[in-house]
Amino acid sequence: MRRTNKHTSCYLVAAFLSATILVSCGGSTGERSATKGVVQDGTEATTVAGANLLPSWGDSAAKDAIVDFVSRVTDPASPDFVPEAERIATFDNDGTLWSEKPAYFQLMFAVDRVRALAGEHPEWKDKQPFKGVLEGDLEAVAATGEQGLLELVMASHAGMTTTEFEEIVRDWLLTARHPELDRPYTELVYQPMLELLDYLRFNGFKTFITSGGGIEFMRPWVEQAYGIPPEQVVGSSIKTKYEIRDGEPVLVRLPEIDFIDDKEGKPVGINSHIGRRPIASFGNSDGDFQMLEWTTAGEGARLGVLIHHTDAEREWAYDRDSHVGRLSRGLDEAEDRGWVVVDMKDDWKTIY
């Protein structure tokens, strides 16, 4: 329980960007339109089916490694061939499929939600951490520690039915805008990763999200954004309870952590929801380390990829010292482990 609270509050601590608190933790979550990659008609010579589905990827060792892996596992004549049913690929979300700066987008949601609910909770005016959120006093919020931050999550994510929460998330995404880029959050998904998802599916892969973010925060929008259906989303969760209200069955979201899908939790979540080991995993932070470790320790051809945020001009540049999406051990060990590191600045022609 202690571990649970600690991990959960990571998202919130990170959200408030308190420079005095250094926390490394995994991901959380937000929509976009283009699911289908653009299929170019052979203007580029390729040896692998669908490799021309990656127009936003520049020529690089990273792209070559990905295409080579896909070539080997899909070629029936290759010793590395993998039957289609076992071509499972898992993707972290925050920082891997969409941006996560200045804070996890799900945190922006939590803050907006607390503000929206303040009218129904007059007591929040005098009670931390809500008082701090309402007054924009993030130091006061941070001072409430993990317990206070957990209260924020529960106040914004629990107490309603699953159907109601889905509507709340959808409505928020329609109006909320990124504080710095002034665009809907769902426009901040990475074009090269959309192409990669399509490319893998074109080659018989089943693509899953495996995020530290809330599973029910992601499901309302990821099908449209990434072409990944709700049943292929793994994430952190709170408990739900089945009950009959006014003669109708509902699932009520309870203020109690069920599962934290981060770090050592990622292989656990993968086992619980997917039930077989992926052959390819994609992440961007040390919260993804164990997922890549689990995936690449399997027998046969395996692919582990880390997206390295190196582009301060077009996106954000951060790694070892970042409060959000910290990447340190992954950078240290990637080479020895044979993991591919994608340099966003050099390897991607387009970001969004």
Added chain:
Amino acid sequence: MRRTNKHTSCYLVAAFLSATILVSCGGSTGERSATKGVVQDGTEATTVAGANLLPSWGDSAAKDAIVDFVSRVTDPASPDFVPEAERIATFDNDGTLWSEKPAYFQLMFAVDRVRALAGEHPEWKDKQPFKGVLEGDLEAVAATGEQGLLELVMASHAGMTTTEFEEIVRDWLLTARHPELDRPYTELVYQPMLELLDYLRFNGFKTFITSGGGIEFMRPWVEQAYGIPPEQVVGSSIKTKYEIRDGEPVLVRLPEIDFIDDKEGKPVGINSHIGRRPIASFGNSDGDFQMLEWTTAGEGARLGVLIHHTDAEREWAYDRDSHVGRLSRGLDEAEDRGWVVVDMKDDWKTIY
């Protein structure tokens, strides 16, 4: 926690068939070969695509209701049309896809496992409930109550890695035989339900198992038996822990209940793993009541089906008074709720 233990031990109490203990609870789990239904080439006039995939179903109101439902949700011109991505169908396993008498097959596994491990546990000779299992004294086992029964589950299902457990289950299924029918358990899957699974998939449905049985007890064999991949299996679970052993990552199965996928738990498990409400659900006991309730309360065309065990000659006949797969409330309310009740004796030409 109390509720958890109670549900878990249901399986074991039922297993031992103690006539003095009346427990109603959901399912648990075993393999078979034929996944693909036999497609007949139009010898039977049908208006619905693939309805000739149901050769083991006699003409009946139950079959008509199923075919009519599928017709309506797959016809783009129908007001009840459902897009393919939303055609989710969930199936209980024990008593719905395969037999569950004289006790849940997973219980037979637990008992066999305790016997196999007895050499490593000399203390079991003098300690209940193990002593009772080893001596065949089921009354003594039942007398240990829920706590004793939970000990049996944990002794047989926990303490090994997920990979090891998968091999244990596979090995058991290769040699174990049903005590009365003297056949491998995986030959006790219902032919009409195999055809129904194929028929639904032929019509764009995604088929899931949603069983009270152990999720990791089912996954090793259900893909071959039913054509349902591991990632489409929902069930009861114990917790797992990620750790590094001798430099290799493993997931260790812990002696701690994680989730019980029975009764009110079934909609919770569906929400957690699938993330959208099914449009069709199939069960056979009151452990499936809430799943059918949840499914059929949704908007638009919905299908709820209960398999009624009425065939004492070819299988077993039981319902309201059975310790395993008790069906009472379902029978009382099926008509009012518009649920289809399949009479195994009259509606099925073949059982296995």
